[in-house]
Amino acid sequence: MPALRGHGRLRRRLSAVAAGLVAGALPWVVEAELRFGGVRNRLAEADEVQGGLRAVFSLRAHLTALDGPLLCRPCTGDGVILPVTEWWVLLPLLVGLGLCAEYRARRSAAALWLAVAVAVATAAPYLFLVPYAAPRFLLPAYALLTLPAAAGILAVVHRARTRRSQPTAVVLTLALVGHWGIQAALVHTHAGIQQQARADWDRIASVLREHGVHPPCALAGNSSTIPIAHTMGCTVTETDPPTHPSAVILRERKPPHWARDWPRFPVPDTYNPGWTVVVPP
Structure with a gap:
């Protein structure tokens, strides 16, 4: 934002972040007071509905839920299918490549870092507070992380073209084709689950x-x-x-x-x- 540039920009940016936090929290607090009788009551009801929010690490539950069911609550009797976890390996790799490419090109990566920060903030409650999982929980985080991941793909493509590296091009092509194939299978699986439910x-x-x-x-x-x-x-x-x-x-x-x-x-x-x-x- 042009208004945040120039002298004292750090203070202005911090002020903008603080104002954003207040603007985002205020409607939630007002609704808590009017509808639930206070913030404490609202949090207590949310805790009861979710079966007890607590400090957990539900990574395995989210990996299990990638290929269903709609709601992994609990996730007993189901396991992790390794091929469908490729997205969790490919995505952070491409995100890292994208951020590094922007840094090496001496371009501002502020927008990409912002996307990563918001993705982490969006996913953290589901990974560390909610003791169960559903595939839809992390969709906003995936969407945000695809921005720096796209920059990572472009960096790999640029490297393959400038160095005329056929192995790099072949590996990238196979990775993307495999990814699309697995994702198409998951779409079919989840569509069937939704239809049955x-x-x-x-x-x-x-x-x-x-x-x-x-x-x-x-x-x-x-x-x-x-x-x-x-x-x-x-x-x-x-x-x-x-x-x-x-x-x-x-x-x-x-x-x-x-x-x-x-x-x-x-x-x-x-x-x-x-x-x-x-x-x-």
Whole structure:
């Protein structure tokens, strides 16, 4: 920014960073006070939803989640497939090459360093505080790191062209082709996982219809009830309403006390196991 150049630019830059922190935190603090009753309560609720935020190192969980499942929580019973981790090897290598190339060319790499810093800040909570993983968590960090990584690729291409190094060109080409092939396979895998998981809503809706639930209707359950209600054309009501709902949707949970005697019907062949439909007698 031109306003941050010249005399006293360090002080101005620090002031700009401080102002940015305040501008970013202020809406969050205001919302915490108005909606959650304070910052402490908001953090406590976030901690409860995440199953207990704590100091962890969840690198293995993130490596395991690269090829699925949608949510690695917990990651027991699944392992790390080495070929899909190539991105974690290739990306930092290209980032380092890009930063070094900008330094050697005596060009300002401030924008690239900023991208790296923001990527680290974005990924750190998921790597060091959240005890589980999902592939989507680190997508913003990947996107930011592709900027210096692109500079790294250009540096390798420039080296191959200026020195007419066929081995360098061949290695780069094979690395990129292999990377694209693995990423295309992962896209196919995750698309299949998403399709199977979303199909659970139709399976649950079918069981509801089989047992007499049709619009207009009101469903109770957890937050996962919302897409099921949308699929059915129903509304969503609280778990403990003043009037009983048309059905209760549960996953690996017991019905509320007022529906303990209602008939229960398990939903077969679901991607996420444990779905049960509870309907009035």
